[in-house]
Amino acid sequence: MFYLNEIYIFGHGVETTQKLSGSTPHDQLLIQTSNSFVGLLLFVVGFLVFMVAFVKDREFQSFFAKGCVLLHISMALWRVNFERRLEDLAWDWPRQAVGDVVLALSWVFFLLYTWREKYD
Template sequence: MARPSSSSSSSGFFLICMLHSAIAATCGALMMFYLNEIAVFGHGRETATKLQGSTPHDQLLIQTSESFAGLLLFVIGFLLFMVAFVKDRDFQAFFAKGCALLHAAMALWRVYFERRLEDLARDWPRQLVGDLVLSLSWVLFLVYSWREKYD
């Protein structure tokens, strides 16, 4: 039996997906095409230089790896764009739980591993806040949809 879909939870899901899609696609495109500029903007000139590698071979490997990571992030943004149009409330809740867990896992990664890297030690708190805010957006969607479901 099909449940009536609520337009407010669907519109909330749509907005969150579109926001996350825009963030992921933009960051991915910037990583692919403006890696050095983004590294300087995000980490500062000295740290960005250290992160580029010391030999030409290392620099090529790091640049290729970062470009593929940017491509993956861009594809994730595109997938989020497509998922934004799904109207099934059960899928929306399942997807939101998965996204919240993914962002929480990234936050844990930053706390337990990135903070130990000397070159990234000053950047991880800011990135941790970003991960928690992105996760919170999915959690708030879940709370709102649960409230709507049980009221």
């Protein structure tokens, strides 16, 4: 439906995609179920961010942004500590870790902008 195999090939290459897609039908079903839950989680997180955008309370938005910074830094640390040990994903983790740090910085810039508005 979403051409996941082609996306994996584009991101990781043919050989790694074959390894990551599972060797048995049971493994493939587990991976597809996991991908479905990841998609659902992304939808819920996007909906949550959309709802928070309409909250007028600056303290809550600041709390939410700090949580997002913590989440992105945690993901970057996870990639550095664990994903680099996986042979098939070893070359991919630096790019993703940098992406996580950049996303965390975007929330830090949001916090600095709201802090500047608060104390101006």
